[in-house]
Amino acid sequence: MNSALRKIGQITLFLLSTLRVCVPALARPGLIARQVYNTGARSLIIIMLCGLFVGMTLGLLGYDLLGRFGSESALGVAAALGLVKVLGPVLTALLFAGRAGTALTSEIGLMRATDQLTAMEVMAVDPMRHIIAPRFLGGVIAMPLLAAIFSVIGLYGAQLVGVTLMGVDTGTFWSQMQDAVGMADINEGLVKSFAFGVACTLLAVYEGYHAERTAEGVGLATTRTVIASSVLVLIINYMLTAAFL
């Protein structure tokens, strides 16, 4: 318990020192853009693939469930709300932690283990500003974009199954969705994926930065990143869902 509290304190301090260098880091948009590309492009294919299958599952499940109450026409609404508010942000964050998060941790951990971070300090370059801040900002920017892509592809999947396969009317599918899904729902999804972006990227860079300087240490740090981010994402998701109710 005590050590868990200490770790939370250390991560909070790390977040503060990261935020402090984020402003000067903004002066180098090139470095940030490269990290958005790195984290985003690394996760894009897997997120599109998963979005498609999650959406198709939603299509089947929703059709069966809603059909029992004779309201298959609400399939579009159900799929859209499920994807935008919960499944999109949460599953994207979990996939992000596994793909981009681990890559960040091991990259930074290896830099630590091979003295690259120390070498920067000795060359009068602050690694927090040059390495950590751009990666943190890149992840925070990439996450909402990826979640949006997940939801869009998911909707397409739901439509593929619900409309093309099961014969729900295309018009009802889309028009009911348009009527029922509001800006508040979109905002909830955006806030969540932003929060997940902060949490997952922060944990990934923190673990990398503090990894023990051995191959084993980097491996352990990578594992900790996945586990901690996944748990944290699900907890934050519950709290934000409650807050938006």
Add this chain to the structure above:
Amino acid sequence: MSEHSPAAAIAEVRGVRYSVGSRVIFDGLDLSVERGSITAMMGPSGTGKTTLLRLLTGQVHPQDGSVQVLGEDVPQLRGAALYALRRRMGMLFQNGALLTDLNVFENVAFPVRENARVPEAVLRRLVLMKLEAVGLRGAAQLMPQELSGGMARRVALARAIVMDPEILIYDEPFVGLDPVSMGIILRLIRHLNDALGITSIVVSHDVQEVLSIADRSYLLAGGRAVASGSSAQLQASTDPAVRQFITGSAEGPMPFHYPAGDYRDALLGAESEL
């Protein structure tokens, strides 16, 4: 700039005590580095040679004593002032510590790009000059992963001198090199020292290599400098610690064994007595 440090000493360590947790690494360490010289710090692995370099570059602070470099009181420096001092120093890391996502050219250009505003054409000429000085101008477009150990260290050396430092620090520059690369590095250290007027601090446990180029050497053991002098003086020394280190013997004042309880008791007794 402090006025009381003698003009000749470019770095000076006085009465330094440094410990990590309960482990004392230095206790009463004194040494000084003359401007323009090659000064060697020798000592067995684990005596704190790398730690000494971290003290000199202000990465760690002593609990007691003073560390003066280029007239600055290093432990007092923070933030911009510390970075200003570091820009006047170059350091060669044991494994090169090249940035793995940049090619050789960009690695050497890195400190300049980050610390100064230099037109691209000037930067290009500067980097190629430094690479030529270490004989690797032709390798400018290679990635660090494509270099041999000796080449990586020479690229790191080019990077360390690209800002024209006044002090150049080498951490174990001879470890793991083939004889040819070793000779090249030895000549480079001497050449950079003489041609560019750089003060060199070489940390190493490779006695013969160090003694062949150092103007003055310190022998570190047990948390302090136990001997110092020119290579000839050290080689002629009758001090048992110096003799042990230079001849590489297990017997002598420097312990080969990690501190342990009685050997016989350990062999005869229960496991809990280990």
